[in-house]
Amino acid sequence: MxxxxxxxxxxxxxxxxxxxxxxxxxxxxxxxxxxxxxxxxxxxxxxxxxxxxxxxxxxxxxxxxxxxxxxxxxxxxxxxxxxxxxxxxxxxxxxxxxxxxxxxxxxxxxxxxxxxxxxxALKKAIKRYLNALMSQIAQSAACAHFHAVEPRLARWLLMTHDRTQGDQLHLTHEFLSSMLGVRRSGVTVAAKALQSRGLIGYQRGKITVHDRPGLEEASCHCYVADRQIYDRMLERVAFS
CATH class of the missing domain: 2.60.120.10 (Jelly Rolls)
Structure with a gap:
């Protein structure tokens, strides 16, 4: 580039x-x-x-x-x-x-x-981002404590999908278990459940998002909360 x-x-x-x-x-x-x-x-x-x-x-x-x-x-x-x-x-x-x-x-x-x-302008943008980042970290802590693995995995995949280009995410179960702080077997069960509903496809370290709206329904509300925080932050940054 x-x-x-x-x-x-x-x-x-x-x-x-x-x-x-x-x-x-x-x-x-x-x-x-x-x-x-x-x-x-x-x-x-x-x-x-x-x-x-x-x-x-x-x-x-x-x-x-x-x-x-x-x-x-x-x-x-x-x-x-x-x-x-x-x-x-x-x-x-x-x-x-x-x-x-x-x-x-x-x-x-x-x-x-x-x-x-x-x-x-840059200083104001960074301050707003810092506030959004602190909110995301707090939301992640609450999500990890209160929510089951499957909706947490759906949320994590959505957040990753938002920040990447295309529908293919190169992720292994081992990496996912490390990121979510759960056993690999727990990630495997959750990923199979999402795959059985046609929301994602998984094959040898590659996850493909097939049904984005369905994945949003499977996620906990923490994803919506995260998205709202960043949408507000970016709107204010762009127009402040």
Whole structure:
């Protein structure tokens, strides 16, 4: 993806920038290709770069001492990686893992902070995104505690589908169990239930969304809550 394409279809957090601000922002960034499984941040590490996904997808993951992992949020082209810099926090508190390869804008943390100081529109957009991200993390915590695996899986697939291009999601049961914080057998049962209803297809690490409206019905209300949060955030960013 070249610079011209990025300027015409940027990360949605950058929609509120003027054409001149966006051009400067892209000029100060590198366009990078991120691969599935690539680690962008580790807990305790200093944040050297921020990432603005264009057509890739990243997971924010908490890992316990036992080695158990749980995805608490995901970031697509509606957000950014490294948002804690907005609060003056220079170290990552969480692991960030690429779960959908693609292109992103990468900027040094120092350059990003400079742009924040020069652009009130960018600062306002990042603040609104930070609030939406905190709400999503809280919603995910409640969902993991109160809801069964099948509706949680449907929600997770919908959130991933929203942030990727096309209906095919390259996901293994092992990866899904890690992201949902449940046993692999539980994911297998839930995926088979969704497949038996014709909502998805699953074959060797590839999930295909066949019936999006049906998948929304199978999901818990947390998906709707998430979507409303981000729709409000992006609307205000775009028109503020």
């Amino acid at each position: 070249d610079q011209t394409a990025v300027l015409s279809n940027p990360n949605r957090l950058l929609d509120s920038l003027t054409a001149q601000e966006l051009e400067r922002f892209v000029a100060d960034s590198d366009m990078v290709d991120l691969k599935f499984g690539q680690v962008l941040a580790e807990p305790g590490e200093r944040i050297l770069h921020v990432y603005f996904p264009i057509d890739c997808l990243a997971s924010l993951i908490v890992t316990l001492e036992s080695g158990a992992r749980l995805e608490v949020s995901m970031v697509g082209n509606e957000g950014m990686v490294g948002v804690s810099l907005m609060l003056g926090v220079q170290e990552s508190s969480i692991q960030v893992l690429v779960k959908g390869g693609g292109t992103a804008l990468r900027m040094s943390s120092a350059c990003f902070q400079d742009h924040l100081e020069r652009s009130p």
